[in-house]
Amino acid sequence: xxxxxxxxxxxxxxxxxxxxxxxxxxxxxxxxxxxxxxxxxxxxxxxxxxxxxxxxxxxxxxxxxxxxxxxxxxxxxxxxxxxxxxxxxxxxxxxxxxxxxxxxxxxxxxxxxxxxxxxxxxxxxxxxxxxxxxxxxxxxxxxxxxxxxxxxxxxxxxxxxxxxxxxxxxxxxxxxxxxxxxxxxxxxxxxxxxxxxxxxxxxxxxxxxxxxxxxxxxxxxxxxxxxxxxxxxxxxxxxxxxxxxxxxxxxxxxxxxxxxxxxxxxxxxxxxxxxxxxxxxxxxxxxxxxxxxxxxxxxxxxxxxxxxxxxxxxxxxxxxxxxxxxxxxxxxxx
Numbered sequence: 001x002x003x004x005x006x007x008x009x010x011x012x013x014x015x016x017x018x019x020x021x022x023x024x025x026x027x028x029x030x031x032x033x034x035x036x037x038x039x040x041x042x043x044x045x046x047x048x049x050x051x052x053x054x055x056x057x058x059x060x061x062x063x064x065x066x067x068x069x070x071x072x073x074x075x076x077x078x079x080x081x082x083x084x085x086x087x088x089x090x091x092x093x094x095x096x097x098x099x100x101x102x103x104x105x106x107x108x109x110x111x112x113x114x115x116x117x118x119x120x121x122x123x124x125x126x127x128x129x130x131x132x133x134x135x136x137x138x139x140x141x142x143x144x145x146x147x148x149x150x151x152x153x154x155x156x157x158x159x160x161x162x163x164x165x166x167x168x169x170x171x172x173x174x175x176x177x178x179x180x181x182x183x184x185x186x187x188x189x190x191x192x193x194x195x196x197x198x199x200x201x202x203x204x205x206x207x208x209x210x211x212x213x214x215x216x217x218x219x220x221x222x223x224x225x226x227x228x229x230x231x232x233x234x235x236x237x238x239x240x241x242x243x244x245x246x247x248x249x250x251x252x253x254x255x256x257x258x259x260x261x262x263x264x265x266x267x268x269x270x271x272x273x274x275x276x277x278x279x280x281x282x283x284x285x286x287x288x289x290x291x292x293x294x295x296x297x298x299x300x301x302x303x304x305x306x307x308x309x310x311x312x313x314x315x316x317x318x319x320x321x322x323x324x325x326x327x328x329x330x331x332x333x334x
Contacts, residue, residue, distance in 0.1 A: 125175035127183020128250045128331045133166035135327015152319040154211035161194040170332045184234040195223040209318035222268040229258040253294040284317035302329040
């Protein structure tokens with residue numbers, strides 16, 4: 001029954017062409033009489049219906065081939081075909097093909113741009129960079145060392161309370177292959193450095209940073225340096241497929257640049273109630289900085305790390321300290 005309906009559909013589609021047969025022949029006769037140099041437009045007319053044992057030929061303009069589960073209707077150079085393959089029906093119109101698949105989810109239609117192209121869509125590379133990140137801050141005095149010089153001990157940090165938040169826009173992806181490419185975006189980074197001692201920092205008249213201690217009898221319950229930077233990470237990312245699904249393990253590494261937007265210190269202490277003091281300053285922080293960043297994760301979840309090769313302060317204006325961040329990221333890409 002389904003086969004009969006498909007054949008009827010094919011006949012209905014090409015019936016207008018059949019109805020125009022006589023008119024086309026009249027036009028061809030008229031064009032021949034005018035002895036035109038141009039070749040007349042025409043539709044090649046022939047129909048062949050093929051069954052298991054019989055072939056029937058006549059002189060009509062439409063070619064229809066019926067090979068059990070296949071119906072092909074040919075009009076000139078254009079071909080309309082319907083092929084049944086079990087629960088799948090393929091409909092080809094010219095160079096485009098549509099696949100109608102019946103499964104447990106119902107009827108699904110797939111479209112391919114060119115007939116004979118790959119059945120499955122090749123995944124497009126999409127970098128996993130961009131989203132919300134949370135991590136912990138630290139300061140290095142040298143590679144893999146956080147030990148401060150005695151004169152710089154006022155910069156000793158409470159690592160567990162020094163953290164950062166990064167907000168990154170959805171990334172721009174430049175593919176080399178479907179699983180390898182460049183990912184880049186822009187974002188904002190908020191860094192909080194919590195001092196472990198009873199001190200803050202202050203900028204002297206010569207621009208040199210030094211410790212600031214409260215008046216006798218006052219103990220800071222909180223003392224922090226807060227910075228805000230605009231960031232621009234650029235990474236190379238490779239994606240390793242997991243099993244036969246489209247889910248991947250993602251590994252990326254590259255460079256990151258940053259430009260300072262603002263900075264201030266904030267202290268909290270108690271004298272006849274809770275007191276807060278906030279002081280805005282540039283604190284001789286480097287306006288621009290750059291470093292290396294990397295991440296590894298599964299789908300939208302990542303673990304990232306960033307280390308800056310530019311000192312926190314301008315040369316000669318403060319301790320030689322290099323910021324780093326370690327944390328987790330949730331990307332927008334998946």
